[in-house]
Amino acid sequence: MKKTFASGNMAIAEGALTAGLKFYAGYPITPSSEIMEYLAEKLPEYGGVLIQMEDEIASINAVIGASWAGAKAMTATSGPGFSLMAEAIGLATITETPLVVVNVMRAGPSTGVPTKTSQSDVLQARWMSHGDYIVPIYSPWSVQEAYDLTIKAFNTAELLRTPVVVLSDAVIAHLWEPLTLMERGEVEVISRKTPGDPTGEPYPPYKPDPDLVPPMPLFGRGFKVLVESLIHDERGFYSPRDDGYRSLVKRISLKVLKRLDYVYEQDARFTEDADVLLVSYGSTARSTYLATIELRKQGVKAGFLRLKTLWPLDDDRIRKTSNARKIIVVENNIGKIYLDIDRIFKDREVYPSPVLSLELPTPRDVLEAVEPWL
């Protein structure tokens, strides 16, 4: 254990190193670039390789290739680069490739405001690629959590053989806070399961264990593995029939949902007596938390729920968090996670409270945004 002082971007890089990162490919983009710069310095010391690619498409595809070659692999980017990675995220889901993509969110659409914050990519991150799949998404609210959730993202990716997204933002990226770094052994680090040695018989790389996750036969070990982007059977052979198609797309979603207990995390405070529940996440939750305390000082029985996992959501757990009559969703976008919270609390009054602020919204901004619903 080591105490230090770091930015959110540095914390993400350190979290990746603690989790066992061995390959990083990326392309410079504000406000994520320091992650790559930091790793360019440090990753070789950890026996890893970092390469700056010609674009984000190349970066994510190189990360997928590296993962199949046995490396824990990651890339980091921001909105425009994240959009370019969409197709390859789909490749990673169908080929069940463990990897981590960090999106340090900035204001969009398009070039938007490169240096300023936003939370507008939260639904894009879920469904950025075509087809059916579930990609777990984590959203840190502090420098420490940027570190912790990056480790968690790697663990989830390796446990479930899936791409995982970390949604940071420009505020967290450049925020400096105390950070406690863990040594190997002080924190759980999960690595993908792999099959035993090849037997000479053809090995089915997509044959799942009871947890629905197939052991991963890596390149170069004699498995003659076929990594296939087409809908495939357990051997990796193209299989354009309903039964094969259904079993594959269901399995790659169900394997994640089966471990919802592991994947889904939240942080609930003052929920016991709450009449009003403020739901928030990421950097905006910092101000929402202070606003909650302020409301309680004013005599409003306010509760606070912060989503650390933005997808998949544990509907039951969220519903059981609070008996509050009113639920207000505070987020720095036009109202996106609100859609889920409204669905989950369908028998209660749920209100969107979008702040749309290029800077970190202040607690006063949050209070002003929630006031009309109180």
Place this chain on the structure above:
Amino acid sequence: MEAQPSLLSRTTGKYRVSVVIDRCKECGICIFVCPIKVLVKSSVLNKYGYHPPDPVNIDKCIGCRLCEYNCPDFAIYVEKVV
């Protein structure tokens, strides 16, 4: 049960030319590239409806393997008979 590939095979003299009947797609390239016209389209119909070549003039084969090297479907090969 393991499927047994049916071969159309002819040998006389120094070379054996074998055709894997069900791999042939009747493109005709082997017949075209053979410098001494060993191969002739056969009347055999394979399971995909193609007529594989028949090395009827096998006695003239010089073992150049142009048929084997130019077959797009791994359907013909030449062996030296010892």
Place this chain on the structure above:
Amino acid sequence: MAVTRQIHPLDKHLRLERIPTLYCPGCGLGIALGALLRALDKRISEGAINPDKVLWVGGIGCSSRMVFYVNYDAAHVIHGRAIPFALGAVLANPDLLAIVTGGDGDIAGIGGNHLIHAARRNIDMIVLMFTNFVYAMTGGQVAPTTPRGVSTTTTPRGNPEYPVNAVKLVGSLNANYVARASVTTPHYIEQFFYKALGMRGFRFIEVVSTCPEIYGRHIGLRDPVEMYSELRKRIKYKHKPSLEEAEIDWERGIVIGEFVERSNPSLIEILKGVRS
């Protein structure tokens, strides 16, 4: 049911459950694949290559599908991105020998930027680009290599654009090996690939192929033999030709040969500190 017992001399290199290929009758790609496997077989039997370390990577298109016919580690990935996928794999495990296969659309069209930067980096991999002058799998649209004037489904009034000469493009960069062969000269495909397998750095071989079904028929060549024979007439082998001589033109002829041979340090050699 497909033939599963090994019988043809190259059968041990194939996933026999998937043979016959989906390629149309007379498709040049199968000829090229045979030549590649003979060269690989030779290197393996000489003990120069461990078959467990061979990795085939293909994007999308007929040529890219070669990777799922070969009995090796293989990845059939997304359109145009085989090169970066292979780059990630070899950087993460430098013992791997990456062989990328793709058509001119996949490698020089949608993947063109990756081709340029892979050659510039001299990253250790072999890229085999099969040029058949058309987008075949999607039904005959204009490709980066389609000659001017040719009518395709998306240039019904004739192609108004100039084609790319990938050999000149890659040769102008930092690739260690640049060659061109034709499916009508399978011995040169075998010879050039054999040589490339023994080298380091970025190695690029353009294989001029025949698409009798989607291209040949549309330019008046009625069957695979006619397409093969017309291409063969246009092929001119030159011994170590210069890049300036790397003509690829249906009217003026197609020059094949080994255009570039260098021994510049590869990216992996530099990263490992073996060479600088």
